[in-house]
Amino acid sequence: MNKKYEIFANELLKWNKTHKFTNYTTKEEIFAQIEDSLFPLEYIKNAKTAADVGTGAGFPGLVLAIALPQTKWYLIEPLKKRYSFLNYIKILLDLNNVEIIPKRVEKSDIGKADLITSRAVMKTDDFLNLVNPFLDKNGTILLYKGSNALEELGGINAKIINKKNRNYVFIKAKQWEK
Template structure:
């Protein structure tokens, strides 16, 4: 399934496939013991990897990003594996998940990744070009709780489900870019939201 990914189109290096194989193996081992993800088959993990990198087709370039509530690594760790030249902050408050993220980071030698064992509201002194999040909370609250790590130029990429339209309405958003794939809606906001 992963071999169908167009690396050139997404600007991902060939090492990505090797990183994915290691990630899949580690997630399957750790996931059984620490309940990191409910879906641990190779096919399910590959589907989550594809879900994580799909937005690279349409988002603008960035130099740094923060992923809120990274959990087992989706989408933040996968994006960091795909774009190892971009500075990545994985913000995850749960210690077991932080231990897993650090283990994968070290196993893959990802020098671009910093794992923060905090809630995003507790993060200080950090500003990023892009904020990502998958299945953490509603859009309005995400924009509120990430205000300290964003600037007027920060872009937002939220991986959403079927409630997207009502969330856009509630947050009073304009100029949204929405892309869809399977059961996923990708909400992309370009600064000044």
């Protein structure tokens, strides 16, 4: 695994002791989350700009930003402790392709993104309405969803890839009625 992921995992374990960002207490658990974040990489590798909404402790946005250094990433995280952690990791790993936005997405000014990602932030239809102003007309939304992904989609046209307990939901801007 990339050395940057090793550093990220070590730092997350340290910060978790004080701030409890996640329930992960071992490197193995964090590496499993890194692998989960990276699984859809082949489908998104051509994005020039990307925004991860509700980045939290770095899943999936920070992990994807490490893997895609040619992509400009906006990691949107309004909670100060998490923002501070993400900023620390950005500096530590010299991630020049990352900008951390310490606001809610609707109060940000990131412009239009080719790719918008999110993991467990809110129901799909609410999320689509929230990020609509920030999605490029040819862009893609990638949602990391659990078992209720199909229910949440309703009639929205999406590609779903299932792996274990995860549904990776891809929604193209032009396939979604705005």
